[in-house]
Amino acid sequence: MTLSLFQVAALALLGLFAGILAYQLASVPMHPSPRLGHLGVQRRRALERYPSLRMFEPAIRQVAAWVGEIRRINLLGLGGPLRRLRDRQVERLTQAGHFLGFTPDDYVALSVLCGLGGITLALLMHLLEVSEPLITLGLSVAGFFIPYALV
Numbered sequence: 001m002t003l004s005l006f007q008v009a010a011l012a013l014l015g016l017f018a019g020i021l022a023y024q025l026a027s028v029p030m031h032p033s034p035r036l037g038h039l040g041v042q043r044r045r046a047l048e049r050y051p052s053l054r055m056f057e058p059a060i061r062q063v064a065a066w067v068g069e070i071r072r073i074n075l076l077g078l079g080g081p082l083r084r085l086r087d088r089q090v091e092r093l094t095q096a097g098h099f100l101g102f103t104p105d106d107y108v109a110l111s112v113l114c115g116l117g118g119i120t121l122a123l124l125m126h127l128l129e130v131s132e133p134l135i136t137l138g139l140s141v142a143g144f145f146i147p148y149a150l151v
Contacts, residue, residue, distance in 0.1 A: 043101025063109035118143020
C-alpha cells in the first residue's frame with residue numbers, strides 16, 4: 001500500500017496538530033489545591049477519609065487546570081457557556097457544603113474523568129462481549145453524571 005502525497009501531507013498536519021495540542025496542554029500549570037478556609041478544611045478531611053481520592057487528586061487538578069484554561073481563553077466559543085455553568089456549580093457546591101473541598105473546575109474535571117472511566121469500562125465490556133449495546137451506551141453516558149448525582 002502506497003500513500004499519495006496528499007495522504008502524507010494530511011498525516012503530517014495531523015501529527016503537527018497533535019504535537020501542538022500536547023505541548024499546549026502540558027504547558028498549563030496544575031490547578032492549586034485549596035489549603036485555607038472552608039474549602040481547604042473540606043479537602044483535607046476528604047483526602048484523609050478517602051485514600052482513593054488522594055491517588056486521583058493530581059489528575060483531577062490537572063484536568064481542572066485544562067478546564068480553567070478553556071474557560072479563560074474562550075476556546076471554540078465555550079467561554080460564555082462555561083462561565084454560566086461555573087456559576088451554577090458554585091451555587092450547587094455551596095449548597096452541598098463544599099463537597100470534598102472541590103472547586104467548580106475540580107467538579108468538571110471529576111465529571112470528565114468519570115465519563116472517560118465509564119467509556120473505558122463500556123469498551124472493555126463490549127470487547128469481552130459481556131454486555132448488550134444498550135447497556136454499553138448507557139454505562140458510557142452514565143459515567144459523566146456520577147459527580148452530579150453525588151453533589
